[in-house]
Amino acid sequence: AQSVTQPDIHITVSEGASLELRCNYSYGATPYLFWYVQSPGQGLQLLLKYFSGDTLVQGIKGFEAEFKRSQSSFNLRKPSVHWSDAAEYFCAVGPPGDYKLSFGAGTTVTVRA
């Protein structure tokens, strides 16, 4: 069975500093990979996705993620965080041919002034 691990439950970062959120997955083949963001009281919004091709993918709000097959990882990065980036971030995977996503437990990001 596939699984998704987000090792960091909570990260605090200063405004203007860089941010990296980790995601590791366990699956036999390369799945579809996603990062979603959830602001307080809101639904989930797609930040970016990887299906195939270039392993560095760009998303909305200045986020990017890099797929590393050898490490089964799909880490999310942002060079300079803004206070509005405070939210919960979820990594999700979906095997090709299956339209069900599996989600990590989430990482809460706090941005301090």
Add this chain to the structure above:
Amino acid sequence: NAGVTQTPKFRILKIGQSMTLQCTQDMNHNYMYWYRQDPGMGLKLIYYSVGAGITDKGEVPNGYNVSRSTTEDFPLRLELAAPSQTSVYFCASSYSGGGPEAFFGQGTRLTVV
């Protein structure tokens, strides 16, 4: 451009009561899903549907039922509410041509007392 709409946004139920969480999407997506979100647990799939008239169980289906009579609507039914069903419920949809990229509603916060 409504996307996925869930009603109600909040609800308090007494133990043993029943209710239906409504979900409708206007994107003509054939796949629809119900997830529940509990703190520190990420999202767990309750039920999903690959098209009108077709539904199947996800990871945590016990205590819930669904139906899919139209492409647009995918209601979730709780028959005998229990405190363990206190959670935030998300409906989502996706289309078969786009991989499992899911579009989410704003969620329903349910408390069972």
